[in-house]
Amino acid sequence: MDWILNNLWVVPAIPFVAFFVILFVGKRLPAKGAEVGIAALGVCWVLAVWSCVAWINRPTVVYEGGERLRAYIEHNYTWFNNGQVRLIFGFHADGLAVVMVFVVATISLLVHVYSTEYMKGDRRYTYYFAGLSLFTTGMFVLVTAASTLQGLFGWELMGVTSFMLIGHWWEDQANSNAAMKAFLTTRTGDVGLLVGITILFFGAHQTFNWESLNIQALTGRIDHTVLLWGALALTLAVIGKSAQFPLHTWLPDAMAGPTPVSALIHAATMVVAGVYLVARTYGVFWVAFSIGPHTNGHHGFNVLAVVGGVTILIAALLAFVQDDIKKVLAYSTVSQLGYMVMALACGAWAGGVFHLFTHAFFKACLFLGAGSVSHSGAHHSFDMKKEMGGLKKYMPTTYWTFVVASCALAGIFPLAGFWSKDEILLSSGRNGYALFTVVGVVGAMLTAAYMTRCVYLTFHGEYRGHGHPHESNRVLTVPLIILAALSVCAGWLSAFGLHYFSDWTRNETFVTAKVQDYPFSLPLAGVALGLALAAAGLAGFFYVREEVRLRGFSERNALARAGKDFLVNKYYLDHLYTDIIVRSIRRPIAQGAYWFDQNVIDAVVNAVATTTRQVANFVYDSIDQVVVDGAVNGVGAAAEEGGIALRTLQNGRVQFYAAILFAAAALLGLGLVLFI
Amino acid sequence: MLLNQFLFLGAFLFCTGIYGVLARKNAVLVLMSIELILNAVNINLVAFGAFRSNVAGQVFALFVVAIAAAEVGVGLAIVLIIYRNKRSVDLTEVDLMKG
Numbered sequence: 001m002d003w004i005l006n007n008l009w010v011v012p013a014i015p016f017v018a019f020f021v022i023l024f025v026g027k028r029l030p031a032k033g034a035e036v037g038i039a040a041l042g043v044c045w046v047l048a049v050w051s052c053v054a055w056i057n058r059p060t061v062v063y064e065g066g067e068r069l070r071a072y073i074e075h076n077y078t079w080f081n082n083g084q085v086r087l088i089f090g091f092h093a094d095g096l097a098v099v100m101v102f103v104v105a106t107i108s109l110l111v112h113v114y115s116t117e118y119m120k121g122d123r124r125y126t127y128y129f130a131g132l133s134l135f136t137t138g139m140f141v142l143v144t145a146a147s148t149l150q151g152l153f154g155w156e157l158m159g160v161t162s163f164m165l166i167g168h169w170w171e172d173q174a175n176s177n178a179a180m181k182a183f184l185t186t187r188t189g190d191v192g193l194l195v196g197i198t199i200l201f202f203g204a205h206q207t208f209n210w211e212s213l214n215i216q217a218l219t220g221r222i223d224h225t226v227l228l229w230g231a232l233a234l235t236l237a238v239i240g241k242s243a244q245f246p247l248h249t250w251l252p253d254a255m256a257g258p259t260p261v262s263a264l265i266h267a268a269t270m271v272v273a274g275v276y277l278v279a280r281t282y283g284v285f286w287v288a289f290s291i292g293p294h295t296n297g298h299h300g301f302n303v304l305a306v307v308g309g310v311t312i313l314i315a316a317l318l319a320f321v322q323d324d325i326k327k328v329l330a331y332s333t334v335s336q337l338g339y340m341v342m343a344l345a346c347g348a349w350a351g352g353v354f355h356l357f358t359h360a361f362f363k364a365c366l367f368l369g370a371g372s373v374s375h376s377g378a379h380h381s382f383d384m385k386k387e388m389g390g391l392k393k394y395m396p397t398t399y400w401t402f403v404v405a406s407c408a409l410a411g412i413f414p415l416a417g418f419w420s421k422d423e424i425l426l427s428s429g430r431n432g433y434a435l436f437t438v439v440g441v442v443g444a445m446l447t448a449a450y451m452t453r454c455v456y457l458t459f460h461g462e463y464r465g466h467g468h469p470h471e472s473n474r475v476l477t478v479p480l481i482i483l484a485a486l487s488v489c490a491g492w493l494s495a496f497g498l499h500y501f502s503d504w505t506r507n508e509t510f511v512t513a514k515v516q517d518y519p520f521s522l523p524l525a526g527v528a529l530g531l532a533l534a535a536a537g538l539a540g541f542f543y544v545r546e547e548v549r550l551r552g553f554s555e556r557n558a559l560a561r562a563g564k565d566f567l568v569n570k571y572y573l574d575h576l577y578t579d580i581i582v583r584s585i586r587r588p589i590a591q592g593a594y595w596f597d598q599n600v601i602d603a604v605v606n607a608v609a610t611t612t613r614q615v616a617n618f619v620y621d622s623i624d625q626v627v628v629d630g631a632v633n634g635v636g637a638a639a640e641e642g643g644i645a646l647r648t649l650q651n652g653r654v655q656f657y658a659a660i661l662f663a664a665a666a667l668l669g670l671g672l673v674l675f676i
Numbered sequence: 677m678l679l680n681q682f683l684f685l686g687a688f689l690f691c692t693g694i695y696g697v698l699a700r701k702n703a704v705l706v707l708m709s710i711e712l713i714l715n716a717v718n719i720n721l722v723a724f725g726a727f728r729s730n731v732a733g734q735v736f737a738l739f740v741v742a743i744a745a746a747e748v749g750v751g752l753a754i755v756l757i758i759y760r761n762k763r764s765v766d767l768t769e770v771d772l773m774k775g
Contacts, residue, residue, distance in 0.1 A: 652774030654767055655706070658697050 002058070004051045005073045005093040011047055011101055012140035012154075014040045015108075019133040026126040033126040034116045037133050041109040044140075048105040051098045056504055067511045070095065070504075074146050074211065085206060090146030092210065095505035096279060096353060100143035103360045106486075107268035108136045110479040114368055115260040117475035118375055128168055132264065135161040139269040143276060147208035148197045151277070155193060155241070158270045159186050165265070166257035178256035185250035189240015189274075196233030200284065203230060214283030214509040224287065231288035234281060235304050242274025242337045245311040246601050252322075252330040255382075259371030262326060266333045267364035272356050275340040278304070279353050282344070286513045291347045292431070308342030309439040311335065314597070316446035320453065321594050324382045325370045328454045332409065333363060335443060339424060346436050348427030349510055350494075350502035350517045355424055357501070358408070358416035358490045365405035365483035372398045372476045373458060377469035384454065390463035394470060397477045399459050401484035406455050408487040410448035411532050413525075416491035422525040423494060426518050441528050448532040449539035456540060496520055682723035689716035703755045703765040707748060714744045 004010075018040035026033025060068040076090030112132060119128055138161055141154030160183070167179025197208070203226035204213045216222050238244060243251035251271065255262055265271060278285055286292060289302045315334035322328045336359050343352030374382050377395055381387040392399045408415035411422070421444055429437040463469065471477070493501040502517045649660075689712050696709025718737040725733020759765050 650774055652771030654770065655698055662694055662698070 001054050002073070003054075004047055005054050005058070005098075006075065008051065008091040008093045008097070008101075008144045011044055011051075011105075012137050012144060014044050014047075015133040015140065016137040019130050019137060022126060022130040022133060026130065031116070033129045034112070037129040038109070038112045038116070040133060041105060041112050041136065044101075044136075045105040045109045048098070048102040051093065052102050055093070055095060055098045063508070063511050065511065065514075069506050069508070069511055072211065072507060076146060076209075087149070088147060088208070089150050090209075091144045092146035093144070094507045096276075096507060097143050099353070099357060099501075099505055100276060101140065103357060104136065104139045104143065104268050107360055107364045108132070108139075108264060110364065110368070110482060111260045111264045114263075114371070114476055114479045115258070117473060118260055118371055119258060124168065128165070128258070131161055131164045131168070132261075135165060135264065135269065139273065142273055145210070147210060148200065148213070148281070149208040151210070151280070152193060152197060155237075155273055155277075156190065158273060159183060159190065159241075162186070162254070162265055162270055165261040166254045168258055168261065169256075172256075175256040178253040182250040182254045185247050186240045189237045189247060192233045192236025192240065193277075196230050196237060199226060199230040199233060200281075203227065210280055211508065214281065215512060217283040217287045218509065218512045220287075222287075227284055227288040231285050232303065234277060234284070235307065238274035238278055238304070238341060239307060240274070241277075242271050242341060243311075243334050244274070244307050244338060244341060245314050246604075248311060248315060248334045249597065249601060249605070251334055252318075252327050255324070255326040255330050259326065259367060259374065262330075263364045263367035263371070266330065267367060268360040271333065271337055272340070272360070275337065275344065275352065275356055278341065278344045279349065279356075282349060282515075283509045283513060285345070286347075286509075286515070289345065291345060292513065292515075302345055305342050305345035305433065305436055308338045308340075308345055309436050311338030312342065312439055312443035313446070316443055316450065318594055318597060319446075319450040323385045325373065325384050325388070325454060325458055326367070326382045328384075328450060329363070329366050329370060332366075332447065332450065335447065336363065336409070339421070339440065339443065342436055342440065343424040343428065346424075346428035346433040347431035347515060348424050349515045350499075350505065351420065351423035351427045353505055354494060354501050355417075355420035358420045358487070361483050361490050362405040362408035362416060362487035365401055365480060365487055366409065368476070368480055368483065369398050369402040369405065372472040372480060373402075375476065376472040377465070377467070381465075384457040385464065387465040387467075388458045388463075389461045389465075390459070391469055392459040394463075395459075395472065397471055398480060401477075401480040402459070403455060404484040405487045406451040408491075410451050410536060411444050411528065412448075413529055414488075414491070414495065416487050416489070418525070418529065419491035419494045419520075422520065422528060423518070425528060426521045426524055427516070429524070430516065430518050441531060444528055444532045445535035448536040452536040452539040494520070679723060679727050682719055686716045686719040686723070689713075689719065701766050701768055703758060703767050703770075704752075706767060707751045707755065710751070711744060711748065714740055714747075 015037075018036050022033035022036050026036060029035060055070065058070045061071050063069050072092060072094035074090055074092045076088045079087045079089045081087070112129070115128070115132065119125055122128060135158060138154045138157030141157060142151050143154075145151040145154060163179050163183040166182050167176050170176045170179070200213055200222075201208055203222045204216045205221075207213065207216075217227055239247045251266065254265065257265070285304065289304060291302065312335050315331045315338060319328050319331035319335065322331060336355070340352045340355050340359070343349075343355060370382065373388065373391060373395065374380055377388065377391045377398075404415065408417040411417040421440070425437050425440045425444075428440065492498070497520045499517065506517070693709045693712035693714075693716060696712065697706055700706055700709065718740050721733040721737045721740070723733075725731060725737075755765055758770055762769060
């Protein structure tokens with residue numbers, strides 16, 4: 001039964017092999033390689049379920065302090081020796097790892113199935129499936145790794161394959177740019193990861209092992225300053241990979257990729273890699289930022305919590321001004337990632353990981369739902385205002401799954417998001433982070449409001465598109481139904497004081513750090529739910545009103561004018577109406593945030609880029625061209641001049657050589673006589 | 677026993693040999709001049725050996741004679757091939773290896 005926990009390496013190995021199979025023989029197979037990917041992920045999914053069951057059935061042991069938990073299983077193999085340092089690769093099976101494996105396998109399998117229909121007829125269909133397999137491998141490597149160094153491989157593998165997948169339709173310059181932006185922005189964070197790993201390697205007495213690192217940090221065997229710098233460097237990695245403020249700008253652009261890719265990247269893999277990193281390296285963060293509640297409110301410089309909190313609000317506000325349904329979901333993802341990061345930084349380890357777990361299902365459902373809408377109802381466009389509206393009656397399955405997932409995201413009782421969000425709010429409050437609890441509640445309200453807007457614009461009102469919307473076929477809807485069902489049920493693992501999830505995922509770090517895990521609290525959950533519902537109602541009211549006014553407006557215009565002129569004018573007025581008047585009154589905050597995003601943050605990014613270019617130019621002109629090239633050319637010139645001078649000696653005349661020989665011998669003889 | 681006369685003879689032969697190597701154009705004569713140089717060395721070896729009542733000098737001279745024979749064999753073969761290709765054994769014409 002425990003075989004899979006002892007051999008967790010097979011999980012990343014399967015999609016890795018599938019990648020090569022698809023790449024080399026995929027095109028010759030009947031389904032162009034898709035069946036290989038689906039089969040590989042199917043096997044992975046079975047193994048993931050098996051590993052979860054095996055983990056849950058694992059007997060608990062009494063740990064220090066009387067805590068009961070399931071002991072982790074870790075197998076290490078020597079990779080190579082370098083002097084004194086033995087580099088090890090290994091696989092670590094514990095609750096966090098098997099939960100992550102389960103989430104990744106589930107989402108990835110459904111995305112694979114969904115893609116067979118969504119990507120049908122794509123010119124690089126096989127290549128796309130190869131990319132998906134490699135991407136999934138990257139996430140599996142990260143979540144099963146026993147050491148930071150091995151985690152780095154998975155992390156970077158995801159970075160490069162996300163570049164491949166986001167830029168899948170690279171013929172369009174915008175897509176290519178988006179891929180480049182995603183890659184470079186996350187690379188910025190990766191520098192932090194590399195530095196952090198190095199700092200912690202030397203801090204933790206030359207070990208990359210995650211478990212050892214955490215225990216050493218928690219038992220005070222690593223200097224606090226070292227831990228702080230290590231944690232700050234890792235925070236940069238989290239900001240880059242998990243799209244936290246201020247490096248979140250890559251994520252909305254990454255919507256340029258195919259929609260199933262967005263679902264995979266933004267729900268289950270890649271962006272939660274940063275969150276996973278914090279959860280896995282929790283001992284370091286716990287000590288470095290003094291997260292624990294036992295410090296009597298004297299928390300450390302908790303930059304991680306601030307980053308998470310700011311991200312929640314900034315991203316949620318930005319979601320209000322997007323017309324592109326995928327961008328709404330993208331900003332929503334950023335905001336929810338902010339939740340997870342804030343939760344972990346506020347001591348709600350179980351809550352943060354649980355939110356990661358539930359969020360994966362409903363966010364994947366939303367993305368795939370948006371894909372379904374675009375595929376069958378909106379001419380492959382994602383513009384809610386121009387091509388959607390009123391799709392409820394054409395696409396009932398998509399509609400209902402989307403609504404269920406939206407409710408789960410907004411934290412409506414009794415769906416998944418409700419339980420995970422309340423666990424976060426409660427734990428951060430009890431740990432002395434009252435401010436962040438308030439931020440979380442406000443974030444929940446904003447989430448409810450923008451999801452109401454999104455659902456309303458997409459599915460209600462009148463159809464504004466020009467196609468013939470129809471329900472998507474089963475290949476698209478079955479994954480939606482499965483994900484919607486999971487969005488409903490996933491939260492029940494922690495419902496009403498149950499704590500299955502935290503029991504299953506708690507590990508040695510969790511117990512050693514004495515992380516508190518609070519049960520459900522009805523008053524707080526009730527208040528949060530009430531506020532979210534109120535916000536959703538308010539948003540719904542606004543958008544229904546706006547719709548009615550707009551319709552009346554255009555009808556009045558229709559009476560007054562006719563023909564093409566009218567259409568142009570209506571567009572113009574519509575534009576004026578919605579963009580200038582409505583937004584200037586009702587959305588100054590959102591606009592301001594967006595402006596800040598576009599102007600200040602982008603300006604900083606551009607300034608950094610410009611400075612880099614100037615430095616690079618300087619280096620090029622004065623160091624590379626003058627010093628380095630000078631040296632290289634000098635060596636070449638010296639060799640050439642020397643050759644020209646010396647070739648006169650090589651005149652091919654034997655007797656000349658003999659003369660030199662005798663002259664040299666004579667000189668040698670003279671020297672011998674004179675000096676010895 | 678007077679060592680000087682033998683050394684003078686050796687020196688004379690040596691100088692004659694060097695002159696021949698450097699100045700003559702005929703490859704066969706150059707080879708013969710090299711033989712002169714080797715034999716000048718032989719004379720010195722034998723003379724010093726006899727002077728110091730040491731047989732090693734004569735043994736060494738025998739080795740030099742053997743090697744000189746081999747060297748002439750190789751050298752004459754080279755000269756023969758040069759002659760076959762160029763119809764001449766003039767060393768000034770053999771400068772194909774110039775850089």
